[in-house]
Amino acid sequence: MLLFSYLLMSGVTTGALYGLVALGFVVVNKATGVINFAQGEFFMFTGFIAWMLHVQLGINYLVTFAFAVAFGFALGCLTDRIAFRPIAKSDVVSLVLATVGIAFILKGLARTIWGGKADYLAFPPITSPDPIMVGSIMVIPQQLAVLAGTAVILLLFVAFFRFTRAGKMMQATADNARAARLVGIRTDRIYTLAFGIGAAIAAAAAVLTAPLTLLYPDIGFAFFLKGFAAAVLGGLSSLPGAVLGGMIVGIAESMAGGYIHSSVMELSPFIVIMAVLVLRPSGLLGPAKTRRV
Amino acid sequence: MAPFGRRNVLLALLTAAIVLPAFANVYHLFIANLILVYVLLAIGLNILVGYAGQLAFANAAMFGIGAYATGLLQVRLGWSFWLAFPSGALLATVVGLAISLPALRLSGLYLALSTLAFAQATQWVFLHWEGVTFGAGGFKTPPLSFAPLPIDKPLGLYYLSLVLMLGLFLFAQNLVASRVGRAFVAVRDGEVAAQSLGVDLLRYKALAFGISGFYAGTAGGLYSAMLNFVAPEGFDLFQMVLQKAMIVVGGLGSITGSVLGAGLIMLLLEALRAFKGLQEIVFGALLVGFVLFMRGGLISVLKRHVRGWEEPLRLPQPSAPMPAPRPIEAPAAGAER
Amino acid sequence: MSAAVLNVIDLEMAFGGLKVLDGINLEVKAGEIRGLIGPNGAGKTTLLNIICGIHRPQKGDVRLNGGSIVGRKPSSIARLGLGRTFQTSQLFRGMTVLENMMAGLHRRSRTGLFTAGFDRPRRRSEEKEMEAAARSALAFVGMADLAERPATALSFGQQRVVEIARTLISEPTLVLLDEPAVGLSANRLAELDALLRKIRDQKGVTLILIEHVIHLVMGVCDQVTVLSSGRTIADGPPAAVRNDRAVIEAYLGKELSARYQAS
Numbered sequence: 018m019l020l021f022s023y024l025l026m027s028g029v030t031t032g033a034l035y036g037l038v039a040l041g042f043v044v045v046n047k048a049t050g051v052i053n054f055a056q057g058e059f060f061m062f063t064g065f066i067a068w069m070l071h072v073q074l075g076i077n078y079l080v081t082f083a084f085a086v087a088f089g090f091a092l093g094c095l096t097d098r099i100a101f102r103p104i105a106k107s108d109v110v111s112l113v114l115a116t117v118g119i120a121f122i123l124k125g126l127a128r129t130i131w132g133g134k135a136d137y138l139a140f141p142p143i144t145s146p147d148p149i150m151v152g153s154i155m156v157i158p159q160q161l162a163v164l165a166g167t168a169v170i171l172l173l174f175v176a177f178f179r180f181t182r183a184g185k186m187m188q189a190t191a192d193n194a195r196a197a198r199l200v201g202i203r204t205d206r207i208y209t210l211a212f213g214i215g216a217a218i219a220a221a222a223a224v225l226t227a228p229l230t231l232l233y234p235d236i237g238f239a240f241f242l243k244g245f246a247a248a249v250l251g252g253l254s255s256l257p258g259a260v261l262g263g264m265i266v267g268i269a270e271s272m273a274g275g276y277i278h279s280s281v282m283e284l285s286p287f288i289v290i291m292a293v294l295v296l297r298p299s300g301l302l303g304p305a306k307t308r309r310v
Numbered sequence: 311m312a313p314f315g316r317r318n319v320l321l322a323l324l325t326a327a328i329v330l331p332a333f334a335n336v337y338h339l340f341i342a343n344l345i346l347v348y349v350l351l352a353i354g355l356n357i358l359v360g361y362a363g364q365l366a367f368a369n370a371a372m373f374g375i376g377a378y379a380t381g382l383l384q385v386r387l388g389w390s391f392w393l394a395f396p397s398g399a400l401l402a403t404v405v406g407l408a409i410s411l412p413a414l415r416l417s418g419l420y421l422a423l424s425t426l427a428f429a430q431a432t433q434w435v436f437l438h439w440e441g442v443t444f445g446a447g448g449f450k451t452p453p454l455s456f457a458p459l460p461i462d463k464p465l466g467l468y469y470l471s472l473v474l475m476l477g478l479f480l481f482a483q484n485l486v487a488s489r490v491g492r493a494f495v496a497v498r499d500g501e502v503a504a505q506s507l508g509v510d511l512l513r514y515k516a517l518a519f520g521i522s523g524f525y526a527g528t529a530g531g532l533y534s535a536m537l538n539f540v541a542p543e544g545f546d547l548f549q550m551v552l553q554k555a556m557i558v559v560g561g562l563g564s565i566t567g568s569v570l571g572a573g574l575i576m577l578l579l580e581a582l583r584a585f586k587g588l589q590e591i592v593f594g595a596l597l598v599g600f601v602l603f604m605r606g607g608l609i610s611v612l613k614r615h616v617r618g619w620e621e622p623l624r625l626p627q628p629s630a631p632m633p634a635p636r637p638i639e640a641p642a643a644g645a646e647r
Numbered sequence: 648m649s650a651a652v653l654n655v656i657d658l659e660m661a662f663g664g665l666k667v668l669d670g671i672n673l674e675v676k677a678g679e680i681r682g683l684i685g686p687n688g689a690g691k692t693t694l695l696n697i698i699c700g701i702h703r704p705q706k707g708d709v710r711l712n713g714g715s716i717v718g719r720k721p722s723s724i725a726r727l728g729l730g731r732t733f734q735t736s737q738l739f740r741g742m743t744v745l746e747n748m749m750a751g752l753h754r755r756s757r758t759g760l761f762t763a764g765f766d767r768p769r770r771r772s773e774e775k776e777m778e779a780a781a782r783s784a785l786a787f788v789g790m791a792d793l794a795e796r797p798a799t800a801l802s803f804g805q806q807r808v809v810e811i812a813r814t815l816i817s818e819p820t821l822v823l824l825d826e827p828a829v830g831l832s833a834n835r836l837a838e839l840d841a842l843l844r845k846i847r848d849q850k851g852v853t854l855i856l857i858e859h860v861i862h863l864v865m866g867v868c869d870q871v872t873v874l875s876s877g878r879t880i881a882d883g884p885p886a887a888v889r890n891d892r893a894v895i896e897a898y899l900g901k902e903l904s905a906r907y908q909a910s
Contacts, residue, residue, distance in 0.1 A: 051419070052419045052422075052423065099598065099602075100598055100602075103602050104601065104602060107605075109365060109417075109418035109419060109422075110359065110363070110365050110562070111601045111605060113365060113418075113419065113422050114554060114558060114597055114601050115597070115598050115601045115602065117551060117554070117594075117597060118593075118594040118595065118596070118597030118598035118599075118601065119594065119598060120594065121548075121551055121590045121591070121593055121594030121597070122590070122591050122594035122595055122598070123594075124587075124590050124594070125586075125587045125588060125589065125590030125591030125592075125594060126587070126591060127587075128586060128587030128590065129585070129587035129588060129591065234587075238547055242426065242427060242430060245423055246427070249420075249423070280434070280437075280438045283430075283434050284431060284434050286427055286430065287427040287428065287430055287431035287434075290423060290424055290427040291412070291424065291427065291428075294412065294415070294416060294420060294424055295412065298415075298420075481764040481765070482764075484763055484764050484765070484767060484770060485760070485763050485764050487770075487774065488758060488763035488770050488773075488774065489749075489752075489753060489756050489758045489763065489773070489777075490758070490759070490760060490763045491763075492742070492746060492749060492750045492753070493750070493753060495739055495741045495742060495746075495750075496739050496750050496753075498741065499739040499740050499741050499742070500737045500738075500739055500740075502701070502721075502733070502737065503733065503737035503738075503739070504722075504739075504750075505700075505720070505721040505722040505725060506699060506721065506722075506725050506729075506730065506731045506733075506737075506814075507725060507730075507750060507751055507753050507754065507813070507814075507817070508722050508723075508725040508726040508753050508754030508817070509722055509753055510720070510722040510723070511722065517760060521760075563741065622746065623741055623742060623746065624741050624742075624797070625741055
């Protein structure tokens with residue numbers, strides 16, 4: 018039971034992180050219709066920035082958090098301006114390759130600035146690393162911090178879409194970009210906002226994750242695939258679906274890793290993606306799509 | 311005949327390639343051989359992505375499958391290289407064909423992502439199925455001999471690569487200037503219309519995947535022989551991006567472009583060898599830069615400014631679709647009176 | 648009595664819960680030009696989509712030259728001799744006009760991977776033949792001098808005409824034209840009218856024409872079928888159909904048509 022609860026907690030925590038990364042995907046995809054292949058690298062890069070601030074410069078964790086999120090937002094906006102806006106009307110091949118290029122630029126920058134492939138950066142734990150018992154479940158306090166952080170971010174999100182004007186404009190653009198333009202919404206600004214928010218969420222996830230895991234430049238791709246698997250599982254146009262998908266991927270992965278073999282964990286995105294695309298392409302909470310000719 | 315046209319430039323390159331061993335040291339020969347291997351990869355990938363429009367990220371995986379199959383058949387089953395090599399290429403082809411089946415239901419982003427996931431799964435197999443693949447450390451392949459010909463391995467392998475590259479280049483060149491090539495572009499530019507002209511989507515998508523698998527598998531077998539060693543590193547995501555950069559820089563939808571792109575990128579890679587981080591930055595920037603500013607690749611610049619570089623089929627320029635105004639119905643019926 | 652090229656029998660089609668076609672019956676004879684008209688949403692394009700294999704009907708049958716084609720892939724139906732144009736331009740943008748036309752000959756050739764890759768003489772001679780046929784087909788529609796242009800360089804009207812030519816080049820038995828006149832100026836309309844007549848007279852191919860430009864339909868069609876809300880409400884020669892009460896009601900609505908008939 019202890020193992021099970023440990024695996025469950027671990028899975029829920031990583032699931033929350035995958036859910037955040039997936040949320041970033043879904044926000045961008047809903048607004049712009051593209052998948053940002055640099056999303057994983059946003060996660061990685063802002064994680065490194067946070068490390069630099071907190072570990073190297075000794076800045077307080079919460080301040081680091083705020084700064085990293087702001088940095089992430091700026092990075093997202095920049096990516097939109099460079100790699101999306103100029104070719105927004107282009108074909109899928111170009112859009113994908115442009116964001117892939119950005120991903121590699123970021124990865125190379127991280128490697129150049131902070132060290133090579135073998136350098137795994139350790140982020141000190143924010144809370145005590147000793148596990149505590151909540152009922153009969155073993156929990157590491159940082160995991161609770163992650164879950165709390167995720168919950169806060171989700172609430173902010175819902176509030177954003179429900180109560181702010183920008184959020185409503187984003188929904189309108191996602192629904193029907195042309196109509197949105199016709200009623201005066203500056204859709205190109207909305208796209209920038211979407212990219213910014215997507216990256217900011219990745220940044221938040223990174224700073225929440227950092228105390229629990231080691232940072233290295235190639236971590237971006239792993240989170241990219243898992244985050245995407247979670248997003249696809251939830252249905253690419255569904256925000257709650259992204260979180261749900263993340264949870265499922267996280268828990269399944271943790272269980273498989275614990276009960277079968279740890280190496281199986283890396284295989285989870287592939288299995289999830291293939292299963293979803295073959296069995297239910299619209300995902301768990303996505304809309305059913307009909308094709309009109 | 312245009313003096314700096316495509317044909318002459320390619321002939322010049324070929325001549326240079328043939329006589330190169332007389333002037334080059336072992337290291338340069340190795341690099342030249344590597345370029346030939348990458349030209350094969352780039353041509354195969356260009357047929358799939360540039361001509362048939364299938365945004366797939368599995369090429370590096372099939373490269374790996376070719377290398378691993380060629381190596382393992384020798385090491386585990388004692389086969390000779392000359393049997394293992396074509397078998398490896400064939401296996402990669404079969405894998406390519408297998409991927410094309412789900413590809414039929416997926417397009418654009420979903421295809422990209424699922425092939426990416428597939429590539430990662432392949433890496434996983436290379437790393438973890440240690441009983442077969444020897445795991446992360448890789449394995450050595452038996453030395454290759456060209457007996458009874460009196461040439462040593464590097465030279466023999468170089469000329470073998472050159473002959474194969476030449477043959478497969480010409481094959482690809484012929485293919486795209488034929489009904490098959492047009493069918494690929496039709497699949498890329500208008501699936502529905504392509505079907506209405508009798509183009510069987512499954513058949514041609516499978517063909518494109520199979521061809522790219524064959525080219526990648528062949529490249530993989532040669533690569534394993536060049537290094538006498540096979541390990542997972544050579545077939546990862548960076549590899550995949552490298553190959554994409556080659557076809558984008560050279561020119562999507564151009565066989566000659568693939569040659570140019572592969573050559574240039576390989577030389578660049580060599581120049582930046584010491585700095586992996588810098589490599590990633592440069593290739594990422596190349597991708598972004600070319601996609602933004604020179605979508606047709608170098609070949610498009612050549613086509614525009616130098617005589618003799620025309621080619622059949624091309625990459626469509628992005629343009630706003632023509633608006634089709636809808637006529638007003640009810641009054642039209644009455645207007646007939 | 649000429650043979651029926653197309654038979655549509657008791658066709659029913661629904662998308663989700665919405666019934667789009669409710670018992671359609673149609674018979675088109677060889678060499679005929681059939682007009683298919685009706686208000687928007689009547690199900691005309693859906694009918695075409697079913698005939699060419701894009702959708703599968705819930706009930707009913709479609710027979711091309713006597714053989715049932717329901718459930719077949721669109722490309723295999725095309726290979727049986729069915730051609731189709733679309734409401735939006737579907738020329739292949741990565742090809743020149745000439746290459747587009749040669750693509751239209753796809754089903755007429757069996758050159759496959761190995762012939763194309765290895766058999767240089769045969770490939771070259773086939774390319775020459777296809778090119779000649781393509782040029783001649785372009786000449787037939789008066790677009791011969793556009794052959795070398797990239798497809799994207801054509802005006803909208805030119806694209807439509809080339810598309811029709813591309814559909815005809817493989818000499819199909821039946822061609823479905825989905826609103827070929829959309830967006831055409833009066834000049835171009837007259838040219839289209841002339842082209843359709845020329846096709847009928849010289850090529851002997853059977854045509855089904857969806858159109859909203861009624862005078863075009865009435866002028867060139869031998870028979871007109873009218874669809875409304877998924878049902879056939881009239882079927883006969885143009886003169887009969889244009890005066891048919893149900894047809895006028897479908898277009899103008901009950902009140903207006905009553906006034907119209909009273910006047």
